Amino acid sequence: xxxxxxGAGKVGWNLARELTAKDREVTLIESDHRRFRVxxxxxxxxxxxxxxxxxxxxxxxxxxxxxxxxxxxxxDEDNILICQVxxxxxxxxxxxxxxxxxxxxVHFKTLGIQPAVSATDLILRLIxxxxxxxxxxxxxxxxxxxxxxxxxxxxxxxSAAGQRVNDVDLPEGSLIISVLRNGxxxxxxxxxxxxxxxxxxxxxxxxxxxxxTPRFAPEGSELGARN
Amino acid sequence: xxxxxxxxxxxxxxxxxxxxxxxxxxxxxxxxPLSHERLDKDxxxxxxxxxxxxxxxxxxxxxxxxxxGIEQADVFLAATRGDNTNLVIAQLAQRRFNVPRVxxxxxxxxxxxxxxxxxxxxxxxxxxxxxxxxxxxxEA
Numbered sequence: 001x002x003x004x005x006x007g008a009g010k011v012g013w014n015l016a017r018e019l020t021a022k023d024r025e026v027t028l029i030e031s032d033h034r035r036f037r038v039x040x041x042x043x044x045x046x047x048x049x050x051x052x053x054x055x056x057x058x059x060x061x062x063x064x065x066x067x068x069x070x071x072x073x074x075x076d077e078d079n080i081l082i083c084q085v086x087x088x089x090x091x092x093x094x095x096x097x098x099x100x101x102x103x104x105x106v107h108f109k110t111l112g113i114q115p116a117v118s119a120t121d122l123i124l125r126l127i128x129x130x131x132x133x134x135x136x137x138x139x140x141x142x143x144x145x146x147x148x149x150x151x152x153x154x155x156x157x158x159s160a161a162g163q164r165v166n167d168v169d170l171p172e173g174s175l176i177i178s179v180l181r182n183g184x185x186x187x188x189x190x191x192x193x194x195x196x197x198x199x200x201x202x203x204x205x206x207x208x209x210x211x212x213t214p215r216f217a218p219e220g221s222e223l224g225a226r227n
Numbered sequence: 228x229x230x231x232x233x234x235x236x237x238x239x240x241x242x243x244x245x246x247x248x249x250x251x252x253x254x255x256x257x258x259x260p261l262s263h264e265r266l267d268k269d270x271x272x273x274x275x276x277x278x279x280x281x282x283x284x285x286x287x288x289x290x291x292x293x294x295x296g297i298e299q300a301d302v303f304l305a306a307t308r309g310d311n312t313n314l315v316i317a318q319l320a321q322r323r324f325n326v327p328r329v330x331x332x333x334x335x336x337x338x339x340x341x342x343x344x345x346x347x348x349x350x351x352x353x354x355x356x357x358x359x360x361x362x363x364x365x366e367a
Contacts, residue, residue, distance in 0.1 A: 053310070053311055053338075054335060054337070054338075055337045055338060055341070056337065075311070076287070077287070077309070077311035077312050077314070077315045078311050080311075080315050081311050081314055081315065085338075085341070088345070089341060103288070104287060106289070107287065107315060107319060110318075110319060110322055110323045111315070111318055111319075111322065
């Protein structure tokens with residue numbers, strides 16, 4: 001597999017290291033000459049100097065035969081355009097873009113640049129995982145595949161608490177895939193009983209959260225009252 | 228006709244003034260408040276008194292684009308100094324806001340050509356300079 005990475009910042013440089021260690025062929029492209037010199041000391045010919053938004057720079061790096069292009073520069077416009085030409089002009093199968101400013105995430109979506117990864121969003125999700133405020137944490141969204149994985153806490157007195165997995169009233173297109181209890185996780189069977197205080201992971205079609213959360217909401221809560 | 232111009236540099240401000248003189252509604256968006264001076268330069272009355280609109284905002288911020296009137300625009304000109312910014316906002320104007328006519332300034336001839344094939348109206352000052360220089364040099 002041949003991978004081109006645009007941007008030799010901390011993210012790009014470390015990605016190049018990790019992928020090289022996994023025996024992937026990698027070319028890193030960096031537009032700042034001083035940074036390029038520093039990275040070149042270690043990566044040698046695997047790093048090239050140039051502006052990866054320019055077509056000839058991508059062509060020099062061999063974009064025609066790239067299997068994956070990762071755009072992780074500090075500039076969202078650059079990341080959008082690098083991925084766009086990789087996909088639409090050179091027919092690269094897989095792209096990954098970094099979103100620096102989460103407010104720009106919508107632009108990546110509008111222009112079809114997926115997956116787009118925002119470090120800020122990831123950290124926010126980790127915080128929510130540690131400190132769930134609404135009882136629901138979105139763990140993973142597979143936009144293209146129209147699937148997402150969420151985590152829910154089973155509330156005291158909720159309709160799901162004390163029920164077998166099979167008997168929890170869930171909408172079509174959703175499935176309980178894991179139960180976390182006392183710090184350990186297991187994959188439940190149809191007759192596994194869910195307890196109040198468990199964390200459950202569900203895979204679902206996006207948009208079903210609203211139907212699912214009331215089943216797990218604690219008795220007497222606003223959400224639970226809709227049961 | 229309502230024309231929205233993003234980037235009040237030499238090109239953007241000059242086009243804005245001509246478009247306003249020609250009787251159009253013109254709105255200009257730029258991140259630098261001082262760029263407004265270019266719109267007033269050599270004019271007997273201020274840009275606003277002449278009927279122009281000016282909004283301070285970053286090109287990629289949707290709120291600023293909406294405040295500047297992108298939802299009503301018949302024509303959108305992306306003329307900031309950055310090719311990459313221009314190409315991204317021009318495509319947003321086209322795909323998200325459905326502006327009928329989108330014009331984008333791109334200094335890089337290679338990308339001006341490719342994005343031209345993708346349905347944007349691209350203007351490449353570098354290509355014009357190359358063509359003109361070639362013409363003048365070879366004529367000597």
